[in-house]
Amino acid sequence: MNQGTVKFFNETKGYGFIKDTQSGQDYFVHVSGLVDEIRxxxxxxxxxxxxxxxxxxxxVKLA
Incomplete structure (x- = not known):
């Protein structure tokens, strides 16, 4: 499991980006990959x- 912070999330379009805490990389996230609602x-x-x-x-789950 990686840890990160939601950098951007558009609820209307159902996608966004998460910044990994350790590597600093941004990863794409789609609403289909969510377990919890995120902001x-x-x-x-x-x-x-x-x-x-x-x-x-x-x-993706809330920490």
């Missing part, structure tokens, strides 16, 4: 899964 600046835990355009955050 910008929420602390979250997540797994990474290979997507069409690189790694995506999945199983």
């Amino acid at each position: 910008e600046n929420d602390a979250v835990t997540f797994d990474l899964q290979e997507g069409r355009k690189g790694l995506n955050a999945v199983n």
Whole structure:
């Protein structure tokens, strides 16, 4: 499980980005990868899964 912070999330369009706490990298997150509802600046835990355009955050839960 990785830890990070929700950098941006658009509820209307159902996607956003999570910044990994350790690596500082940003990962794409889609509403289909959420376990809990998230908002910008929420602390979250997540797994990474290979997507069409690189790694995506999945199983995203509030920390």
